[in-house]
Amino acid sequence: MTIIELNQISKVSxxxxxxxxxxISIDEGTIYGLIGSDHSRKSLLIKQMLGLVKxxxxxxxxFGEPFKPSHLMRIGVSIDRISFYSQxxxxxxxxxxxxxxxxxxxxxxxxVTEQITKYFVMFxxxxxxxTSIKKYSLGMIQKLRLIRSxxxxxxxxxxxxxAKSLDPVSIKILKNELKERAQRGTTxxxxxxxxxxxxxxxxxxxVLHYGELIEEINADERQKDQQAYLSIRTKELPRLLMxxxxxxxxxxxxxxxxxxxxxxxxxxxxxxxxxxxxxxxxNILEVKSGFISLEAFFLEKIGD
Amino acid sequence: xxxxxxxxxKAIKANYILASFLAMLLSPLFSLLxxxxxxxxxxxxxxxxxxxxxxxxxxxxxxxxLLGMLLIKTEYDQDGLIGIFxxxxxxxxxxxxxxxxxxxxxxxxxxxxxxxxxxVELILFKDVNIFYLVQGYALNYLMIIAFVIPYIIIGxxxxxxxxxxxxxxxxxxxxxxxxxxxxxxxxxxYLPSAIxxxxxxxxxxxxxxxxxxxxxxxxxxxxxxILRYVFKYKDYL
Numbered sequence: 001m002t003i004i005e006l007n008q009i010s011k012v013s014x015x016x017x018x019x020x021x022x023x024i025s026i027d028e029g030t031i032y033g034l035i036g037s038d039h040s041r042k043s044l045l046i047k048q049m050l051g052l053v054k055x056x057x058x059x060x061x062x063f064g065e066p067f068k069p070s071h072l073m074r075i076g077v078s079i080d081r082i083s084f085y086s087q088x089x090x091x092x093x094x095x096x097x098x099x100x101x102x103x104x105x106x107x108x109x110x111x112v113t114e115q116i117t118k119y120f121v122m123f124x125x126x127x128x129x130x131t132s133i134k135k136y137s138l139g140m141i142q143k144l145r146l147i148r149s150x151x152x153x154x155x156x157x158x159x160x161x162x163a164k165s166l167d168p169v170s171i172k173i174l175k176n177e178l179k180e181r182a183q184r185g186t187t188x189x190x191x192x193x194x195x196x197x198x199x200x201x202x203x204x205x206x207v208l209h210y211g212e213l214i215e216e217i218n219a220d221e222r223q224k225d226q227q228a229y230l231s232i233r234t235k236e237l238p239r240l241l242m243x244x245x246x247x248x249x250x251x252x253x254x255x256x257x258x259x260x261x262x263x264x265x266x267x268x269x270x271x272x273x274x275x276x277x278x279x280x281x282x283n284i285l286e287v288k289s290g291f292i293s294l295e296a297f298f299l300e301k302i303g304d
Numbered sequence: 305x306x307x308x309x310x311x312x313x314k315a316i317k318a319n320y321i322l323a324s325f326l327a328m329l330l331s332p333l334f335s336l337l338x339x340x341x342x343x344x345x346x347x348x349x350x351x352x353x354x355x356x357x358x359x360x361x362x363x364x365x366x367x368x369x370l371l372g373m374l375l376i377k378t379e380y381d382q383d384g385l386i387g388i389f390x391x392x393x394x395x396x397x398x399x400x401x402x403x404x405x406x407x408x409x410x411x412x413x414x415x416x417x418x419x420x421x422x423x424v425e426l427i428l429f430k431d432v433n434i435f436y437l438v439q440g441y442a443l444n445y446l447m448i449i450a451f452v453i454p455y456i457i458i459g460x461x462x463x464x465x466x467x468x469x470x471x472x473x474x475x476x477x478x479x480x481x482x483x484x485x486x487x488x489x490x491x492x493x494y495l496p497s498a499i500x501x502x503x504x505x506x507x508x509x510x511x512x513x514x515x516x517x518x519x520x521x522x523x524x525x526x527x528x529x530i531l532r533y534v535f536k537y538k539d540y541l
Contacts, residue, residue, distance in 0.1 A: 013541055044541070050390050052540040073392040081540070082390065083383040087317035096310050100391040 003187040009058035033202030042191035076154030119147040163197040199294040229262040233286040307401035365476040368452040369459025372406035454524025461531040
């Protein structure tokens with residue numbers, strides 16, 4: 001079942017097209033990763049998804065119906081524009097936030113104190129529960145944003161740069177939590193420029209570039225088909241290239257350095273390639289297979 | 305109701321409430337200073353009248369609108385509105401809670417000020433009946449409360465649109481000075497700036513006072529409608 005559906009979303013401001021007919025469908029219990037550079041307008045798209053910015057055209061549906069403010073009752077949000085009242089403690093801030101979710105907390109039979117304790121312990125913030133926000137570091141603030149989004153046990157999570165300012169331990173905790181939630185049926189939308197965070201987390205990945213969704217792939221497809229390569233290191237690179245072009249008719253390769261080449265097209269024929277090179281007495285230093293990182297995939301797609 | 309409670313909590317924690325009550329102590333101090341400069345000496349009611357003018361003429365365009373502005377500023381300083389707008393809290397309800405908080409806060413300050421006046425006059429004039437004083441002044445202060453409400457809303461609108469409180473404060477200072485000058489050269493009874501003096505000097509049933517209030521509330525209502533619109537449809541591009 002499709003839980004989040006963006007249909008031809010566009011935003012034009014002062015004659016400039018900021019978002020270009022973006023269409024995304026996200027099924028229940030899946031994680032969608034939207035990757036893009038700093039100027040890709042990921043945050044703008046999220047603001048539109050949350051009704052913070054008026055859209056010029058298109059439609060946003062949640063749970064099969066057009067977005068309305070009451071949907072926010074079932075959506076946990078963490079965006080970097082969310083701040084906290086510095087004069088209040090973390091506990092008071094979360095209590096204030098939960099005022100808006102009393103109905104949901106009652107429906108799900110969630111105890112406020114238990115929930116607060118659970119998530120503050122999860123992110124190792126329990127000793128700072130009653131500390132003023134003024135004394136919170138950037139990483140702690142980010143954890144608090146995440147707690148805020150998770151604590152209402154939402155059906156949808158919309159997270160903008162969730163791993164920003166987090167330490168490696170917290171990133172691991174967050175990843176595990178998101179994976180578990182997705183398995184339990186939560187639909188998760190993550191926008192990030194931290195590709196290492198999303199690469200092994202998302203079921204689907206979209207590449208946003210200057211407001212345009214230029215690529216959308218299934219994470220499994222990316223690993224199986226598009227991203228596999230055979231890496232060969234040799235001191236005789238020019239000869240090797242000549243052989244693979246003339247004899248094997250492989251032209252899809254990438255020279256990484258004076259000694260290394262990544263053969264993309266011939267990955268499935270790795271054994272044949274190596275045999276041919278041995279036959280021509282090419283001195284091979286190293287052969288290994290691998291996948292093009294999400295970073296390389298991303299750079300390729302945006303043409304950098 | 306809980307939204308109002310949290311508005312007060314935020315204001316208390318930011319020390320705005322304490323500062324505002326301390327600021328209210330300035331009014332009796334100024335009043336005593338002005339009275340001490342008057343050669344005819346203290347007379348019953350003088351203290352109250354000066355206090356009313358200070359509250360109405362200056363306070364109505366400085367301190368009281370500032371209370372509303374601070375409730376908006378608290379959100380702007382910390383991007384609080386975005387944090388709230390991504391929750392299911394109704395934006396209009398939130399706005400109303402802020403307006404109501406500012407009105408309750410102002411009312412408490414004005415009541416506090418009136419209590420100070422009664423206490424000071426009881427100290428200065430020992431043979432005066434407290435019941436007589438309260439009865440005599442109650443209507444004045446009720447009218448001051450009614451008088452400041454539109455200014456609070458105008459202040460909130462200006463600070464919301466301007467994103468800070470400096471421009472609105474400058475606007476109100478210009479309003480005080482221009483109002484004073486206009487009165488000086490050509491007394492216009494329904495000029496809002498003139499109201500406090502009329503409240504304290506002429507019978508309240510005077511039609512000019514009524515007209516002044518109608519005009520003031522019409523502007524206040526318009527400000528509230530605009531504020532509701534911009535609050536509800538604010539775009540965070």
